[in-house]
Amino acid sequence: MKPPISKTALETLCVHAGHERGPVEQGLNTPIVTSTAFDYTRDDQVRYPRYLNTPNHRVVARRIAALESAEAALITASGLGAISAVFFGLMRPGDHAILLEGLYGGTSDLVEGLLKPAGFEFSTWDGNPDTLAELIRPETRLAWVESPTNPLLRVIDLAATASILADHKIVSVIDNTFATPILQRPIEFGFDLVMHSATKYFGGHSDLLCGALAGSDKLIDQIRPQAIRLGSSLNGQDLYLLERSLKTLAIRVERQAANAADLADWLEPRDRITRVFYPGLVGDAGHQIAGQQMSAFGAMLSFRLDSAVDPDRFLEHLQLITPAVSLAGVESTICQPSRTSHARLTAQARAALGIDDRLMRLSVGIELADDLIADLDQALKAAA
Ligand SMILES: Cc1ncc(COP(=O)(O)O)c(C=O)c1O
Missing domain, CATH: 3.90.1150.10 (Aspartate Aminotransferase, domain 1)
Incomplete structure (x- = not known):
């Protein structure tokens, strides 16, 4: 049996978390499963890459969940795939979200080009915890922040932000791409959901496009169906490369x-x-x-x-x-x-x-x- 991994040993989690040494291959590396067709009669789950449930998905999701101190994670085909899955998973047209001003341009573009025309409503927050509660409406479902922000490296007080949002039962979401869980683990400060453009530090070699979400089992289960509908899944080869990159x-x-x-x-x-x-x-x-x-x-x-x-x-x-x-x-x-x-x-x-x-x-x-x-x-x- 493997010795237990200390909860705080991030270097160790990067190398080992989620790895399964199967009875057949006994290898140190996860086999790349390339199949898109799986026998459905032997399992209680229908396996299909777009359902985000292949063995390669499972290993990488567990590793990222462990690094972010989360119960579960979801791996998507891009950071924007993860962002879209959050908005469509947690909001309906007519619902409202609070966005930190100066978010990554692609997030703002998604809001302006797709979400607002589809009937989603938004307010912009200046990042000061004293002004956050006044933006909350009965139909507010989530608040989205980055820290540090892209590109002005602005820092948000994570504990204060998460606590105000929790008091109002609003889901707190952070794009943690710039910090990575190596330097900052927002869930430990009370955040509900962490998003990554895994294209960036997780991939780390400028050769992968992928995204990730980490949070409670409940939130991830709520978002997964929309991620599946949006078609934002990663293939086995890229999942393997992502797993390899995470080791370092x-x-x-x-x-x-x-x-x-x-x-x-x-x-x-x-x-x-x-x-x-x-x-x-x-x-x-x-x-x-x-x-x-x-x-x-x-x-x-x-x-x-x-x-x-x-x-x-x-x-x-x-x-x-x-x-x-x-x-x-x-x-x-x-x-x-x-x-x-x-x-x-x-x-x-x-x-x-x-x-x-x-x-x-x-x-x-x-x-x-x-x-x-x-x-x-x-x-x-x-x-x-
Ligand atoms: C902070 C941040 N969030 C999200 C994204 C979007 O990620 P992707 O390009 O993987 O879709 C980016 C991409 O540059 C980013 O810098």
């Missing part, structure tokens, strides 16, 4: 966060940078709360170039850090949210959020921090 999640994220802290410290005093957004900086508005709810400050940071630096030239001169959409791979990447994650918002909505072409969002990888600093340094000089 803790060491990748710890290294990436340590690198990000070094880069933020280097960027902050630079003449050509007007502002650095990173909760690890002592002067950052979210520093104190982040210190209470995160074990490190994350591996994402943003900064704004001053008017003497040409943003296009700066990007052209980077030699190691690659301009790219998406984030969280082992390689450092950089992007302008105005032209990528938030490009679908109106110019007015972007301006209101403070997102312009001078804002650079840096996803810090596992390279040597000094090499990354040298690259930023030479590109800043060349573009000034």
Whole structure:
């Protein structure tokens, strides 16, 4: 029998949680089940990949549930598949949800392009716990937050938010993509449901598109039928890759966060940078709360170039850090949210959020921090 795994040993959970060593293969790795057709006469459950119930789904879901201190998890074909499943699983047309302002652009786009036209109602919350209760209506079903947010790295007080929502019996949902359960486990602060773009740190190698939800058995059971109807399921090959990536999640994220802290410290005093957004900086508005709810400050940071630096030239001169959409791979990447994650918002909505072409969002990888600093340094000089 395997020794029990300590509830807090995240490094160990990453490698072992949910793994089943079957009687036939006895291997250390989960076999990839490629079948889409399963014998239904031998089981009390009809197995089918779109029903999210193949052996590969089961192993990865258990691992993510364990990492998030949740009872259950659901793996979807993208982060947006997971987000859609939550709204359609927990709300009906006419119901109301509260959204933190400045959410990931794709979430806002889903709300504007699909959910509002379908009759779902929304209010925007400024993130201050004192103003949350006044937004709650009789038909409010859920509140959706991110912390830290994409791309301005704003931090929300998780315990205060979850407690107000619990008092009003509103489901609290958080997009925990930027923090990962290695640095922040919202369910331990009272959140009901955690969502991930598993495309990011969970996959970690810029080669997978997937999503995940973790929460109570009851909530996951309520959402699953809509995830199935939305057709948001992952195939066995990708589930296996996700399981493999999760094994190194803790060491990748710890290294990436340590690198990000070094880069933020280097960027902050630079003449050509007007502002650095990173909760690890002592002067950052979210520093104190982040210190209470995160074990490190994350591996994402943003900064704004001053008017003497040409943003296009700066990007052209980077030699190691690659301009790219998406984030969280082992390689450092950089992007302008105005032209990528938030490009679908109106110019007015972007301006209101403070997102312009001078804002650079840096996803810090596992390279040597000094090499990354040298690259930023030479590109800043060349573009000034
Ligand atoms: C914070 C955050 N949430 C959700 C998503 C959507 O995930 P996906 O692209 O896997 O659908 C993204 C994608 O960039 C993201 O950055």
